[in-house]
Amino acid sequence: MDYKIFRAINRLVGRYPSVDAIMIMISQKARYVYVLLLILMWFRSGFYKKxxxxxxxxxxxxxxxxxxxxxxxxxxRPFVNHNVHILPPIPSGMNSSFPSKHTMLSFAVATSILFYNRLLGWFMWLLAFLTGFSRIWSGQHYPSDIIGSALIGSITSIVVNVIRWLWNCFVSCVMHSYNRICAFVRMR
Structure with missing residues (x-):
């Protein structure tokens, strides 16, 4: 079943060059959107820093x-055992298909933000879903790899959110140090 779903998605590669280009861009560049959003959130307010x-x-x-x-x-990976359409960049066949690091990280960050900002969180979840889908489209992962990676990333964020009392002191220390450094720089 996993391979059948993979084939149904992957066989579309090459038929729609503009979709191929979008999938390559999402697969390779979505992480920069996450980094940019985190940087913008850091400089917004103390709530967003947390x-x-x-x-x-x-x-x-x-x-x-x-x-x-x-x-x-x-x-x-699918292209190791099967004749599939693969889009660049082509990863090493020595890398495991499961889990998908791109998908895990996308869902971990998106879920963390979803707890506090619904609109931005849903946007990031949509981008995380597209990231996972693009990895299937491009022939690099099976659907079960993406579903498992999305679950691991999301569950990790849920656990981090539930046990935040453990690291709340760490967050307060980071915030306090950052504020002191900023105050020191302004005084000079």
């Missing part, structure tokens, strides 16, 4: 989980 820190903690935790999964589990 959201940014929570999103960064979720992203770092997700990267750690990604690293551990890659150490113990390997699933060949």
């Amino acid at each position: 959201i940014t820190i929570q999103a960064i903690i979720s992203a770092c935790t997700t990267l750690l989980i990604h690293f551990f999964i890659k150490q113990f589990y390997f699933r060949p």
